[in-house]
Every structure is written in structure tokens, then in C-alpha cells.
Amino acid sequence: MEATGTEEVDKLKTKFISAWNNMKYSWVLKTKTYFSRNSPVLLLGKCYHFKCEDENKMLPARSGCTIEDHVISGNVDEFRKDFISRIWLTYREEFPQIEGSSLTTDCGWGCTLRTSQMLLAQGLILHFLGRAWTWPDALNIENSDSESWTSHTVKKFTASFEASLSGERELKTPTISLKDTIGRYSDDHEMRNEIYHRRIVSWFGDSPLALFGLHRLIEYGKKSGKKAGDWYGPAVVAHILRKAVEEAKHPDLRGITIYVAQDCTVYSSDVIDKQCASMASGNTDDKAVIILVPVRLGGERTNIDYLEFIKGILSLEYCVGIIGGKPKQSYYFAGFQDDSLIYMDPHYCQSFVDVSIKDFPLETFHCPSPKKMSFRKMDPSCTIGFYCRNVQDFKRASEEITKMLQISSKEKYPLFTFVNGHSRDYDFTSTTTNKEDIFPEDENKILKRFSTEEFVLL
Numbered sequence: 001m002e003a004t005g006t007e008e009v010d011k012l013k014t015k016f017i018s019a020w021n022n023m024k025y026s027w028v029l030k031t032k033t034y035f036s037r038n039s040p041v042l043l044l045g046k047c048y049h050f051k052c053e054d055e056n057k058m059l060p061a062r063s064g065c066t067i068e069d070h071v072i073s074g075n076v077d078e079f080r081k082d083f084i085s086r087i088w089l090t091y092r093e094e095f096p097q098i099e100g101s102s103l104t105t106d107c108g109w110g111c112t113l114r115t116s117q118m119l120l121a122q123g124l125i126l127h128f129l130g131r132a133w134t135w136p137d138a139l140n141i142e143n144s145d146s147e148s149w150t151s152h153t154v155k156k157f158t159a160s161f162e163a164s165l166s167g168e169r170e171l172k173t174p175t176i177s178l179k180d181t182i183g184r185y186s187d188d189h190e191m192r193n194e195i196y197h198r199r200i201v202s203w204f205g206d207s208p209l210a211l212f213g214l215h216r217l218i219e220y221g222k223k224s225g226k227k228a229g230d231w232y233g234p235a236v237v238a239h240i241l242r243k244a245v246e247e248a249k250h251p252d253l254r255g256i257t258i259y260v261a262q263d264c265t266v267y268s269s270d271v272i273d274k275q276c277a278s279m280a281s282g283n284t285d286d287k288a289v290i291i292l293v294p295v296r297l298g299g300e301r302t303n304i305d306y307l308e309f310i311k312g313i314l315s316l317e318y319c320v321g322i323i324g325g326k327p328k329q330s331y332y333f334a335g336f337q338d339d340s341l342i343y344m345d346p347h348y349c350q351s352f353v354d355v356s357i358k359d360f361p362l363e364t365f366h367c368p369s370p371k372k373m374s375f376r377k378m379d380p381s382c383t384i385g386f387y388c389r390n391v392q393d394f395k396r397a398s399e400e401i402t403k404m405l406q407i408s409s410k411e412k413y414p415l416f417t418f419v420n421g422h423s424r425d426y427d428f429t430s431t432t433t434n435k436e437d438i439f440p441e442d443e444n445k446i447l448k449r450f451s452t453e454e455f456v457l458l
Helices: 002-024 076-085 111-128 146-166 178-182 188-202 214-224 234-247 268-275 277-281 304-314 391-408 441-451
Strands: 033-035 041-043 046-048 065-067 256-260 265-267 288-296 319-326 329-337 340-344 371-374 381-388 417-419
Touching: 033 371, 041 076, 041 304, 046 076, 111 188, 111 214, 111 234, 111 256, 111 288, 111 319, 111 329, 111 381, 214 234, 234 256, 234 288, 234 319, 234 381, 256 268, 265 268, 268 277, 268 288, 268 391, 288 391, 304 319, 304 329, 304 391, 329 371, 381 391, 391 417
Parallel strands: 033 065, 256 288, 265 417
Antiparallel strands: 041 046, 041 329, 288 381, 319 329, 319 381, 329 340, 340 371
16 A cells, blocks of 8 residues: 555656646747848758848748848748748657656657757658658747747646646647648649658657657667666767667668768768668669768867858758757757857657647647757757768768868868778778677777767756
8 A cells, every 4th residue: 555655656746747847848949039131041951031122021920030120021931931841859748658767758858869850850851852842831830929928838837737636638639630731732742742741750759669759769779878868969869860760660761771970980882882782682772871970069169160161061951950959958950040050949848749640730840930049159069960862962962061071171180071982991890780789899989988078968
């Protein structure tokens, strides 16, 4: 009887903490972001200008961003639609318990896993939908104003806590349903895009069955000594993503792979071997590849000399973003304006969404407002991602990025390099490993070093 009472207390404590986190991490979305009308905005390779002849035209309040108080439409809506269409993965609460722990939320520790999910999601969007794709319902997402936000947050906290006491779950009615959206599509191509959009989102659901969900990523992280509740740095999650894609058993994912650079070096022959691996089984098509490059942009602080290179990288359409952040917090960087980086913030606690339901709501997987941060505040540890559709794309991308590295490097030591040949040609341990090992032996040494240099637990 006493044990049962203790269990009830533990359950109540967990639910109270979950409700508290829901309020604590709900404030992050509501600070205003200011954009200049005089400078272009770059978002994952696309450029937007906010200048407009009608300077008295107000930017709609629901946009979540302000352009010098009174400016302009220009192609603001196009930028908003593009930004909102990116998949946003945040803290969640009340999801199925993570195996080997009592955790049902990742609030306070899962932000780097979430930013890594966002980068992978962008790679999958490029793979299945292309860079020109935008979500037709993106501009229908409303962004509550600041005045109503305080009241809304307190009410949500109170309702969540009351539901915890009574053992009930808060239910949300989907506002944008599959039936409603597909009914508006005029052709099979648009319907196909919406099906893939939902499929990609479902792969990141918070359940043990989701291919790239939190539960799976944590399971793969155990091979590197990580467990639920631990801090995951940008270098570690790069290898976890590689393992997750390699192990994904879905026919749609046979045509894509992930390569992680070793010691800031991309070995071209190793990449091409991964892309051509399916040809041995009779498949004549080479694979697409997401290249992940863990780097440091300086010592204890980010070196401002790397700013132009980072801006150049985010100007490329095949860039899938950067897993980075500032000390104590991880962000997904997707663009810039002037010397400020544009990012999506995972530090926002949302309720669990069951993506196994055919008609699950999509709006909580799309961020209604962009955030900006000075490059100088960026933590030096990060992982840069690129997507190449085939071998030819990879060769073209490596040439273009190499030129960019050479231009941006004031000395003879670029941030990372592309090298012809295999890693084994340079006396590295072969990357062919036992199926049970998530990291090659040499990479395990690298990760031990990275793990002591990266972010601090929030």
C-alpha cells in the first residue's frame, strides 16, 4: 500500500513538472523579431527583399515579425510562407514513456536532438518535394498577439495542472485536417506533395515507432554512452542521424543516405561509395546524400572571421541548415539578414501529437514566427548540413563549397576540406564497421573530445 502511494506521488510530481515546463517554455515564441527593409533576407538559398514603393503599407500583425515598425510588404508574404513551411520540431510533453526512464517530456534537455531533427526534415523536404515547395496552408497559421499570450499561457498551465490532478489529458481539435486540405488541391501533383509532407512529419513523431522520432534517436545514442535526459552535442547528433537513416526500413528512404565528415574532412570517394552502394544490388540509380560536417568556429568564442563563410553556406539552396545555437541553448539556423542569423527555436513546449492518426493536425509542426540572433552570440560548436541529389550534384557542390572555403579563409587553414580519395588512404580506420557500432573507432575518439567542448545543459 505504501509503495502504491509513493508511485502516485511520483506520477503527480511528473505531471506537475510537465505542466510547469509547459508554462516555462511557452514564453520563448512571443518576443518580436525586427527585420530591416534595406537589406536582403536569405533563407536556405532563397533571397527576399522587403522594399516596396508604398512605404505606408503596414506589415500584417499576425506575421510575427516587424520590419522597422512601418515597412512593407514587398515579398514579405513569400518569405513568411517559405519560413513557415519548414518543419519545426520542439519540446513535447506527455508522449509515450522513453524506454529505460520515466521521462514523458524532453523539456530542458532535448533541444539539440530537436534541431538535428529539423535539419534532417529539411533534407527530406528537398529530397521528396524540392526547394520550391511551400505548404499551401502556411499563411493560415495565426500568431497570437503578446497581450493575449500571457492570459493564454496561464490558462493553459492551469488547465494542464487540473487535468494532471484528475488524470485526464488535454484534447485539441485539429484545425487543419487532411480531408480539408486535400479537398482544395487541384491536381495529383499537389495531392502527392501533401501526402509526402504528412509522411515526413510523421517520421518525426514522438513514439517508439517513428523512424526519426525522439525515442529512436535516444536508442541509437545509447551506443555512444548517451541516455534520455543527457545533453547531446552537434557532433554526436550528426552520427545519430546517420545511424537512424541507415537503419530506417521504409521503401521511400532507400534512395538517401548520410555521410558525416571526419576531423573536418569530407573524403569524396567515401561519399560517392555511399551514393553508389545500391548499384551493387542491381539498382542503377545513385543515392542522394546529406553531408554533415561538425566544426568549431573558434575557441571559447565564435571567431567573427567565419561570418561571411556561414552566410555564404546559408545562401546555397542545397544547404539544409546548421545545428548550432548559443551557450546553453541549441537552435536550428536557416538564414540570415546582415550580421544576424535567422533560426527556429525548439525551446517551446507543446502537447504530444499522435501522428499515427490519419488526420493528425499539422500546425504545431510549423513555426509561425522567425527569430534572429547576432552571429557573435553563436556558440562555436555546430554541424553544417548539405543535400546532394546524386553523384553529379555532390561533385558540383564540393567544387562550389571549396571555392567558398578558399575565399573565406584568411589563412591557409579552411574550416573544413574536401579531399579526393578514401579516408583509409590517409591512414584512417576504415569506416566499414560492425552493424552494432554506431561510430567507427576513430570517430569515438573524436566524439569524446567534442562532448567536452560543446554546450552546457540548460
